Every structure is written in C-alpha cells, then in structure tokens.
Amino acid sequence: MSPEAGRLLGGDHDEGPRRHLALVPDRPLRVVDVALWYGERSGGIRTYLDAKVAQLADHPDVEHHLITPGPAERHAGGRHELRAVRLATSNGYRIPLGGGGLRRTLRDLRPDVVLLHDPFWTPRGVSAVAHEVGALAVAVHHGSSELDAAGIPGPQSAYVPLFRAWLRRASREVDAIMSVVDTTADCGRPADVPLRLGLHDAFRPRPEVPRGDETVYVGRLAREKGVFALLEAAARSAEPWPLRFVGSGPARERLAARAARLRIAERVHFAPFVGDRDELARLYAGARCVVMPGEHETFGLVGIEAAASGARAVCCTTAPSGRLCGTLVHRYAPGDVDGLAAAIAAARAATPDHDASAALARRHAWPQVFAAELDTLRHLVRRPRVRAV
Template identity: 30%
Template sequence: MRIVDVNEIYSPTGGGVRTYIDRKIEVLAAMGHELIVLAPGREDRIEERPGGGAVHYIKAMGMPFDANYGLFWDAEPLRRRLDALDPDVVENCSPWRSAWVVAGWEGRAIRSFFMHNDNLEAYAKRWFKPVASSGRIERAFAWYDRYLGRCLAGYDTVVTNGPSLTRKLAGRGVRVDATMPLGIERGHFSPTLRDEGLRAALLQQCGLPAEAQLLLGVGRHHPEKRWPTVIDAVRRVGTQAPVGLVILGQGMDTRTLEKHIADNPHIRLFRPVYDRRRLATIMASADAYIHGCGTETFGLVPAEALASGTPLIVPDGGGTAEIAHPRFAEVYEPRDAHSCADAILRMLGRDRAIVRRAAAVAATRVRSDEQHAADLVAHYAAVIAAKDQPFRRSA
C-alpha cells in the first residue's frame, strides 16, 4: 500500500508530529508499505529514507508566527505530485487550504483526514480561557466546527490519534470514523537505562547535590506547552524541598522562558536531544517527568518517559492524563501553578522506590508504534475494500 501524507505540520525542526511521522515511515517500510510525506519547504527537494519512503518538500510560504512550519497555498504543485505518485491513500491533517486541495484531487486514492490536534482546544480555549468558560468559548466558535464538518465531507474516513480527541470532537458533533491511538518506539526506552551518574551530573548543572530530586521536561518552547506554569510551580516547591528542573527543547518562546527563569540556578534550559538512546537514558535517569500542556491529544513524550520507568506529573486534561495512573503519576489542574506545585510535592512525598517500581511495570504496557501502524493499515484496507478499489499489496 502506498500512503501519501500531505502534512503542513511536518518540519525537520518540529516536535511530536515529526517524531511520529519519521518513525511511521520506518515502521510501514518494514511492513512492506510505503509512506511518502508532502511537506512545505523553502525549496523543492526530495529526502529519500534508507529503508523506504521519503519526504518531498514542496516550496511554500512560511507560517507567519512560527518559522519552523510552512503553509501550502498553491494547489497545482500538490496535485501534480499526487498525480505522479498515484497513492492508494492520501492523508491530510490540516483543516485549511491543503484539506480542500486533497478533497478536490481527482485521483483514485481514498482520502483520510488524520486528526493530530484540535485547534479549538489548542488555540481558542488557550487564548480566551482567562475571560470565558469552556462552554461559552465553544458556542462562540461553533462556526469552526461547522466549517470542519464541511471540510470533512470530502473524506472517506476521519481518524483521530486517541480517545481523548475523539471524545472532544464527538461531543461537539464533529464526525469521527475511527480512533487509532498512537504508540511509541518502545525499543529505545527502558527503565534499565537509568544512570545515577548522569542524574547526579544534571543535578549538579542545577546547582544541587545528588540527594535532591530531578524533574525533566521535554518539548518545544511554545505558548501551548505551558512551560511558565511548570517553572513557577518548581520555583514554589524549591522553597520547601531541593528540586531541580531540566527542560530539553527550543522554539519561539526560548527568550521568554529564559527571562521567566531569570537567575534561578535550579532550573535549566538545554537544547533538544535528537539521539534517541541519549534521550532515553536522560528520561530513565530523572526522578519524575513533568508536563505542562493539557490540550495535547496524545502525550508522545510522556509515554516515552513512562516507557523509561519514570513517574509522571501531568495536567489533568488531554491525552496525557489518560496514561496517568495514580500508582505512578500525580495530576494537577491545567494552567494552575499552585496545583502543579502541590502535585510535585505529593510526588516528592511518596516512597521513591515504590513509585518507580509501579512505573517500571507500566513501562511494559505502553503501546508501540508498530501496533498503531498495523491497526491503521488494516483500517485503510477495509475502507478501500468497501469502495471496491484495488491497492498495492504489501510484500
């Protein structure tokens, strides 16, 4: 089966979506399928992947507020590339221009709208939450759901990346045909990678002794990630207990976060770690993983942390909360630094050995990306069969 993913939120410097797509290319190739991504770029170029599949960058305009991403506007280059590739499935994940281009393309492929996020939750509610209730915001932006309904009418199937997103969309009357929970590359992550020497070195970077507690955060420096909430919470906890925070990432808010941290020596920002083994070792060596974003539909990085046997401190909202069992996790009210600080203190007050043992048991049950890919391909095959269309059989 050949799948072409028209993906405006894929970027070489992106976060969770890039990680998901890069791994998906590998997994599908190993299964005998082919995934080709059409992504906005500064120039036309093709990046072939060693095991099969590719990323085709198509020259497009940049996104006004985030230089990491681009926007498709001209339909013709996309249509020409789709004609040449003649896929069995075309995926799209953006509700803007590319959605209409894919829906209107006249090729034989089935169209799949793959929901990675919910713009109403990620943007409208984030912007207006301080002045309006969730219900009022949803009513004010009901036009967006109506628009989304018209957009999705051109697709053969609408897929979400997890039950949290399905519930939110279905609750607002938005069509969903299948829920395909994501998975992680389980092979990289393991509690056995814990390195006490690395842990002590990271605490030393935070100006703290090895007896202190090390919290880890990973993600883009972007307003939706809510790092200021986490930073403020750790600052509060620091007046009562020795705790250090290391955040791996970069982005449009890096300068803002640096100013927010100011001269606090116990909170450090480090650049992203792209080497998966190194990242997995850092995750396994932290005493707890802490997350700020409560609107993500699937917590990819928290799932990786859990697969590393690391306890979780996460917002009580979005996809991340779905994996936060009380045996190894503490939750807090999203966007609330006081609630986050209380969750950190609760975690620090627990028996470290017991909570890590519970996280290590849960690590073996984290869903893999191979399971996700197999379920997704089976769903697409069923949709193709229902349309009585032939497709390229996997090897």
C-alpha cells in the same frame, strides 16, 4: 498513469485509470501522509511520521509516501518535499507556496488513502483530489481549537469559535477522522478511526542511569504547552527543586524573564532540543520527574516516552497519553496550578517501577501500532463509502 507518476513511484506502471483496491486485493495498499507542521525540531507529529516511514519502508503489503514542506521540491524514496518558505527558525516550520504542488503530487501518486495531518494545507482541495483518484481522505486530528487558540495572545474565548469553524469546514469533505480524543466539538462529528500512540524501542527502563534531582520539561517552548503554569508551580513549591526546560520555541526569553520575576531564576535552566532517541531516553531516566503540563494535549508522546523510560511523569487529566500509563503518571486537573505542584511533589517522592515501565514499552511498540493502523485502513478502503455532509 502519467510519466511523472512513474518517476515518483520509482518504477513502470500501467497507463489508464487505476481500479479501486477492493477490486485488486493482491496489490499493496498505497498510503500517503501529508503533514504541514513537520520541522527539523518539531515534536510528536514528526516522531510519529518518522517512525512510520521507518516501519513501512520494506513492508510487503503497503506502499507508503510522505509529503511535507521543504526548501525545494524533491521526490525520492517515498519522501516528497514541496517548496516552502521558513516560518519559525526555532522549530524549522515552513509554509508551502500554495497548494498546487500538493494536489499535483497526489494525482501522480494515486493513493488509496490520504492521511491529512493538518487542517491548514488546502484540506478541501486534498479531499477533492483524493476523491478524484478514487482514494479515501482521512483527517488526522492532532490538535484542537483550544490548543490553537492558546497559542495566540489575548482571550482564548475570542479565538476558539474561529478555529472551531475552520476545523469543521476542513473536515466536512473527509471520509473519516482519526484521533485519540473526542472530535465532536471541533469537527461536528466523532472520530471514526483511533489514532494510536507508539514508542521507539529506545524508550525502555534504564536502571543504570542515576536518578537526579531535576524536574524536566521536554518539548516546544510555547505558551499553549503549559510552560508558564509549570513555572508558577515551581515558584509555589515548598521544595526548591531545580527545573530544566529542554527544547526550543518562541517563549524561551519570556520564560527566563518570568522566572526572574518569580525569583526562581537560579533554579531554572534551559537546554537545547534533543533529537537522538537514545539520548532522550537517558535524559528521561535521569530526571527526578518529567512534566508534560499542557492542558490541551491531544497527542502528547512525552508523557508515555518518559514513563516507558523509567521516569515518574506528570500530566494533566486531559492528556490522552496519561491515561495509558497507569500508576506511572501523576495527574492534575486543568487550571489547577497548586494541583500541578502537588502532582510534581508526589512524582518526585515516588519510586520508579521498572517492571511497569517495561510492560508499557512492550504494549506500545511502533511495529504493533502501525500493524493495527494498516488493518484499520484496509477495512476503511473496503467498506461502503458514506461521506459526511
């Protein structure tokens, strides 16, 4: 292994080619997560990765590394930032200056498994380097062609085929796909590995927090997140409930303008991004209900976080997290704004069920989620490799 690898890994390592994990069963599994959309105020992907870093920091059976874009290149404590330029000030996203630094870092780390969380950071190059060093390449499917297309002004039907073609090309060389939804339409093959949704221990019932009257949205303010449908539902509601948007994003000004045109501006309020988990759990608990209106959600931690915190939640029938929450979540069909308004009315009228919320929090605690994920990755590493063509 190169001297640079020794520096990155924080210790002395034998020179020469590394044997495959199947031949070295007593060595910790070396896992590298690569994430492009990892900003200071990003949502579910960063939540998942930060929880993973914390859970695996002192795990005896795994050596974990996280590679993300950053303002300058630096490598310390299992975190690796590669120089990138800022793209979106509202969420802190950055675009890397090419893929050379990423490929070099992967060669130095020599992982057993590379988890690629975005299809836009040289995915085929990452797969090639992973295979070069004897690692598995796993594409983590957080989004979808419909979600990406919904973020672009104009007819979605024109963009979906383009994104779908890119996703299929990006996933062609990977050894497995990890997802919480069916990836056949986007990737041309079903997911091999389940992507599990988890919860920070701050998300638990808070019966001491008074339940207020606001309907609350938490997340990125962007059209693909269903925020404009939520405004329409508020305008159609028979009850003039107050609506609070918590977060940042490119649609902030357009949301305010649309609320004025709908004549509900006095009912609509905006609050900044909340990063502290305990504060966020209390915000959920104090809401009359929490709405996750996106029709294209393929991760959607807000729904399960809110339900575990004791809130009544609303989400689309297509949101995977809603299926985990049982009666704590009220659902509506895609494209049905009247159905969304009805689901909000039902959630606002329902009584919190703190016992069910506590049970949900216990079932989906991050330690259990990552223990199951590691078991799955070990199984993948040891199984015979049959790569999709």
